[in-house]
Amino acid sequence: MTEQRAPGQWWRHGPPWWSAPDDTEPHRARLPWRSTALFTAFVLIGSHFAAHSEHHRVALNGYARVLLVVASVLLLWRNRYPVAVAFGTATVTLGYLAAGYTYGPVFLTVAVSCYSAVVAGHRRAAWASVGLLWAGHALVALWLYPWLPPAGDKRGNVYQEIGIGAWVLAVVALSELARVRREQWARERADRAQAARRRADEERLRIARELHDVLAHSISVINVQAGMGLALLDSDPEQARAALTTIKAASKEALGEVRQVLDTLRTPGDAPRAPAPGLDRLPELVEQAAAAGLTVEIEGEPPRLPPGAGLAAFRIVQEALTNVVRHSGSRHARVRFTEDGDALRLCIDDDGPATGADAGGSGNGLAGMRERAAALGGTIEAGPRPGGGFRVLAVLPLHPREGQ
Structure with missing residues (x-):
């Protein structure tokens, strides 16, 4: 649609000069x-x-x-x-x-x-x-x-008038140059503000992802052990006591990790009090899964990864095992590590079948795994296995790009 201008406005470029000034500026x-x-x-x-x-x-x-x-x-x-x-x-x-x-x-x-x-x-x-x-x-x-x-x-003199015209052009040219510089500065300020907002959004997403992974796994273990403790409270008090001990340990670990995540909000820029979890903590994860009634078999040797990649691999395994506890009728899972050139293939399988029960999850687990993998330049595939059960396959670079 052609822009319609009121009579007398064809020469104007910018805000109307006859309007009253805005004294709020x-x-x-x-x-x-x-x-x-x-x-x-x-x-x-x-x-x-x-x-x-x-x-x-x-x-x-x-x-x-x-x-x-x-x-x-x-x-x-x-x-x-x-x-x-x-x-x-x-x-x-x-x-x-x-x-x-x-x-x-x-x-x-x-x-x-x-x-x-x-x-x-x-x-x-x-x-x-x-x-x-x-x-x-x-x-x-x-x-x-x-x-x-x-x-x-x-x-x-005509040449004098030409000189005056050149002076006029020089004045306008310098003014135009100043305008261009001001617009560049304004764009740079806007770009910096947008980059700051983007970094803040990424940080909020990272914290939300960390909290989801920590709480989803720990609460799943607590939920399973609480149900076991209630069922065995009268018939087998010792087993019920063991379930409560597991609940206490899982909740303590979850509180510690949540506190570590929240400390980064209170003191931005400070070094974390504890190192981020990596594949070196995989035995602890296996023990927690065993306490929830899930036997985990490790195939292959977990590689040494940079802190960011190690955290992503650990959280992917943690979330995959949490989903097995929540949604699968199988009490056995396999975690397999294989190296394919410069990539790590991380595969988590269970034999199923799916229970179809609502485990109270947020539904963000798979999305969080994909985000973690994509941030490193990797991929995630998740879906039913041909022979039954469910598979999560993560392909992560062994040497992520700088800054990842």
């Missing part, structure tokens, strides 16, 4: 008094000294000084109304030059207002204002000079 609520006072003093003093060297121009008088002050004071509103100030300074400066007064630094006000308009996004208006000044000056210097002061003024 600090940089718009304050007027640039100090810089404007400095510009005013520079223009007045510079024009005073220039008058002594340009004797062929009209001497400075009260009217000339009023025009210089007006052109300078308009810069107070250059941030609030950049378009109006750009045209205002150009008009006042053109009137000053048409009256035949000395040149001096009067063009400084036009340059500052043009810069403010371009940086604010009103590029067409800035070009139009300085173009108006240049065209008006050329008209005065080349055609209207006989009827304007000073008396006996000569016709201007």
Whole structure:
């Protein structure tokens, strides 16, 4: 659909300059008094000294000084109304030059207002204002000079007007360069903020994944042992006591790991109090599974992996065994390690059948395993085995890319 513009808005690029300023923004609520006072003093003093060297121009008088002050004071509103100030300074400066007064630094006000308009996004208006000044000056210097002061003024030089046009182009070009730099800085700030948000999201996901894996495994063991303890409480008190002992050990370990994860939130950047679990803790995992009634057979030698890859492999085995305890009728599982070139093939099998019972899980276990593997550049395949049961196959790089 073609954009519809109201009459008189075809030249505008940026926010409407005639609207009331938003005083909630600090940089718009304050007027640039100090810089404007400095510009005013520079223009007045510079024009005073220039008058002594340009004797062929009209001497400075009260009217000339009023025009210089007006052109300078308009810069107070250059941030609030950049378009109006750009045209205002150009008009006042053109009137000053048409009256035949000395040149001096009067063009400084036009340059500052043009810069403010371009940086604010009103590029067409800035070009139009300085173009108006240049065209008006050329008209005065080349055609209207006989009827304007000073008396006996000569016709201007075309090459002089070309030089003034080059000056105008230089002012606008520098303003455009400043605008581009400001936009680049704004994009860089936005990119940094987006990267910080992305890192925060990744950290929240990592913590959620850690908590899920720790709690899902430990609570599954506690759930199985609690059911066993209740069933044997009267008939076999010693076995019930063993179940309660297992519950105590599992809950203590879970609390320790949860505390370690939460400590990273309280003291970001500090080193963890305990090393992250890896495949060296696989025997503990087998013992916990045995306490839940699951016999785990290890095939192959677990390789030595970097901390991040070791943690991912440990959590994948932990989650797979937790799913066997929850969802499988089999009380036997196999964990097999094989190396295939630069990749580790980690396979966890059970013989089934699936119980189909709701074990109270969140349903995020497989998704968490896939995320861990993908973060290392690996893959996860999970599904029923052809001969019955369920298989989880993880392929992880033995030497993950730096930073993983």
